[in-house]
Amino acid sequence: MERMENMKIWRSIVLLALLLLVLTVPALAVAPEDFACKGVQLGGPSDGMAKALGEPLFDNERMVYGIHVKYYTFQHDIVVGVDPNNGKVVDIVIKDHDYRAPGDVRYGATAYWVQHVYGKKARVFMDGATWYIYENPAQKGDRLLIEAEPTTGTLLSWRITSLPLTDEEADQRESSTEWANRELNAILMDQRDIDTSAVDGSKNEKSAKDGK
Numbered sequence: 001m002e003r004m005e006n007m008k009i010w011r012s013i014v015l016l017a018l019l020l021l022v023l024t025v026p027a028l029a030v031a032p033e034d035f036a037c038k039g040v041q042l043g044g045p046s047d048g049m050a051k052a053l054g055e056p057l058f059d060n061e062r063m064v065y066g067i068h069v070k071y072y073t074f075q076h077d078i079v080v081g082v083d084p085n086n087g088k089v090v091d092i093v094i095k096d097h098d099y100r101a102p103g104d105v106r107y108g109a110t111a112y113w114v115q116h117v118y119g120k121k122a123r124v125f126m127d128g129a130t131w132y133i134y135e136n137p138a139q140k141g142d143r144l145l146i147e148a149e150p151t152t153g154t155l156l157s158w159r160i161t162s163l164p165l166t167d168e169e170a171d172q173r174e175s176s177t178e179w180a181n182r183e184l185n186a187i188l189m190d191q192r193d194i195d196t197s198a199v200d201g202s203k204n205e206k207s208a209k210d211g212k
Contacts, residue, residue: 028117033102035142035160037078037092042142042160046082046089053078064091064163065170081163094158101158111153114146123148126165129156133165162201 035042039052049072050056056072061084064070065106069081069090076098081091097107103117116134121132130150136142145159164170 016171030137030144031102032138034118034134034144035136035139037080037094037099037158037160040080040089040092042087042089042092042136043139048079049074049080049089050148063079065167066174067163067170069163081161082196090162092158092160094160095156099158105155107155107157109155111148114148114155115151118144118146123153 013209027153036044037053040046040049053074056074059070059072061068061070064081067090068084071079071081071091073079074209077095078099079091079093082088083090094101100106105114105117118132118134121134121187123130124133125131130148130153134144134146137145139162142160142162143165145161145165146155147157147159148154148212149156164173
């Protein structure tokens with residue numbers, strides 16, 4: 001009887017130690033490798049998509065907050081959006097229930113595990129769904145969105161994107177682009193050598209005629 005009691009005590013001590021270990025493991029944080037899916041990198045070239053994901057089932061084009069994007073749908077509910085102007089990946093949506101992201105994050109992961117791997121974030125309600133939104137520390141404007149079940153917070157899907165998420169963001173980006181274009185045009189005009197030889201020649205010719 002005493003031996004059984006001792007075993008129970010030791011079992012309780014071991015379980016308590018394991019619980020303390022889990023609770024004291026430091027949370028990780030979102031990293032640049034989280035902004036890719038099976039080798040398809042956000043902001044990277046799209047020419048390797050078929051090798052990484054297989055041939056697309058179909059594609060379609062649409063405007064996302066005024067930005068033209070061509071979307072390719074692959075097997076296992078993976079969709080990749082590409083900027084047709086430069087061929088770069090701008091949007092990745094993953095609804096594959098068997099997909100495993102870095103850190104062993106998968107469909108159905110608990111809110112605790114999502115925040116343990118990516119960092120603590122308050123959930124945001126947007127477009128009729130609930131999200132954890134994380135910024136890429138290596139590339140401003142790139143974001144990882146984790147769709148969470150509204151009540152339990154468990155993971156439903158991923159979205160990795162450099163596109164605007166709201167009308168306000170789209171307006172700010174457009175204003176920023178217009179300002180940058182104006183600045184660039186001003187710099188180019190300042191650096192441009194203006195050829196005045198034709199004007200000077202015309203003036204000299206006129207002066208010579210007036211002298212006659």
